[in-house]
Amino acid sequence: MPAKEKNAISPTRSEDFPEWYQQVVRAADMAENSEVRGCMVIKPWGYGVWELIQSELDRRFKETGHQNAYFPLLIPLSYLEKEAEHAEGFATECAVVTHHRLEAVKDESGATRMVPSGELAEPYVIRPTSETVIGAAFSRWIESYRDLPLLINQWANVMRWEMRPRLFLRTAEFLWQEGHTAHETREEAEAETRLMHKVYADFLRECLAIPVMAGEKTENERFPGAEMTLTVEAMVQDLKAIQAGTSHYLGQNFAKAQDISFSGRDGNRQLAHTTSWGVSTRLIGTLIMAHGDDDGLVLPPRVAPSQIVILPVAPKEDTRQAVLDSCHALATTLRSTRSWCGAPLRVTVDDRDMNGGVKKWEWIKKGAPIRLEIGPRDLESRKVCVQRRDRPHQEKAFMDKEEFLQEVPGILGEIQNGMWERAVAFQQENLIELESLADLETHFSNEGATRWVLTPWDGDSEREAAISKGHRISIRCMPWTAAGESERAWPEKPCIASGKPTSRRALWARAY
RNA sequence: CGGGCUGUGGCGCAGUCUGGUAGCGCGCCUGCAUGGGGUGCAGGAGGCCGUGGGUUCGAAUCCCGCCAGCCCGACCA
Secondary structure, three states: OOOOOOOOOOOOOOOOHHHHHHHHHHHOOOEEEOOOOOOEEEOHHHHHHHHHHHHHHHHHHHHOOOEEOOOOOEEEHHHHOOOHHHHHHHHHHOOEEEEEEEEEEEOOOOOEEEEEEEEEEEEEEEOOOOHHHHHHHHHHHOOEHHHOOEEEEEEEEEEOOOOOOEOOOEOOEEEEEEEEEEEOOHHHHHHHHHHHHHHHHHHHHHOOOOOEEEEEOOHHHOOOOOOEEEEEEEEOOOOOEEEEEEEEEOOOHHHHHHOOEEEOOOOOEEEOEEEEEEEEOHHHHHHHHHHOEOOEOOOOHHHOOOOEEEEEOOOOHHHHHHHHHHHHHHHHHHHHHOEEOOEEOOEEEOOOOOOHHHHHHHHHHHOOOEEEEEOHHHHHHOEEEEEEOOOOOOOOEEEEHHHHHHHHHHHHHHHHHHHHHHHHHHHHHOEEEOOOHHHHHHHOOOOOOOOEEEEEOOOOHHHHHHHHHHHOOEEEEEEOOOOOOOOOOOOOEEOOOOOOEEOOEEEEEOEO
16 A cells, blocks of 8 residues: 655645646646647636636726727738837747638648648737737827726737746646726826736735735836836745736837827827736736645635535435535525625535545645535434635544534635735735845855845946846735825935945846 | 657557567456555457558568658747
8 A cells, every 4th residue: 555645736845836737737727738839728617716806806806997809810021020128029939920721731641631731911919918909099089188097997808928837837729818008198197007007916915815025127128118117016925026917107109109099188189198008817927826735725715616625425326415415405505695705605515426535635735715515414414514725634623514604704704814924924025125136146146046135225226237147036026005105215325336325226036 | 940859559659770560568348356545367359560652472661752740050939
């Protein structure tokens, strides 16, 4: 008999973090690689998480006045030529459509080959992002200051031809949301950029239970063509930073390139100020790496496709049906009479006819927050056996069914909060402040997991690039002391590069 | 786009050096047992060995071409 495995996932996080990540994606049955390199098949459990992320964000976008629309997948090449900096930023990862038909041709061996034919006069690019197409539409739609602000969002897929794909974190095709807005003044557009930045930070905190460092990107790290890029940077368990959401103030750069102009209040023609902001399926990768453990995925209840999984324990043929009936009845009661965070509970009865242990471990690996076991003995005693994903897998609490029905929203809240608090503590433990370049360089001289560092910084791009390159680190952002805050209220200290006193800080880390 | 490696049932691999037309583990299916747990036993299905050519009586194995993928460096939500 083989030795009992302690953990469901091998290797463990500490043994080999990247491999652990891949194994969790697979064990939790979230996604798999497709036959097309770099593309992924998102399976129901992974897509279910995305749907919950989507619906929650969508609600928040609408609450802040945005409307959804949909723009074409294909972008005329000429559009990308309009804004040089933007185009160059994406040039190396564009898929290009050059033909519009296939012709069946027999080759020497007699096999039928489909050969591209019907070459296009102007090739199309599969959108790596939609600034240009949406800009063209805005140019048509906006005539007067009365048409502003224009607040649009689209849920779409985009394609960036990546050399090194990893499921959810970096794939050639991914799903995302891109908001695009146009405003009358710089102030309004900047306020929009900050607002959406805050929406992201709030969403990550409230739903994904992930704390972030919020702030502004340096010029080197900015979105191509943007004047200001705001980011929320999440810390995952190997201490790397991951950009979980960005919002950009694009100034009048895109308006100029695409003629997004309007008649102002004074009757003069002027250029709009535009923004864009987005999050992608990368959030799922972030979620996995932030909360997962050596038994697999751990989902915050807010984004768990099944918050409660009921596992019937039906050892004997004569009690099986009664147990199953009781499980389904409880599920119906939970779904129809209980709610949490404004939504009905998501309950699954796993009544597949298979070994119970295997089933239980599947749900542990999938990260379902609560497991309930109901067996023949519980029918008599009117109890349920409650197990939680945030507790050791052997731990069981037998509760009266009625008591559980009362307590269940509270338990979900406790799990959600517990995950948040653990993540905050982890972030605090792994963030330090250093005040000299030498200390920074010593700190990042190793290759392994290394804590994040804050330093006083008002250095220029060249110094930043030099430090980054030598240590495989980057300035993730110039953090604010709190998300949504625009002033940088850090105490004045000498910059580690220039020596001049500054109240700004740079956040240094290795990144995904 | 530069450097190293690998292509064998759904997945992970052995077999290749020393040619004799396929094997292991997991998974899958069936049956029996088990039953608050990652189960046991028995039986079974599934492979033109990446691809094209060559050498040979005979090629997964040797030779040549091609294709695809993986890992390491520059780019990245």
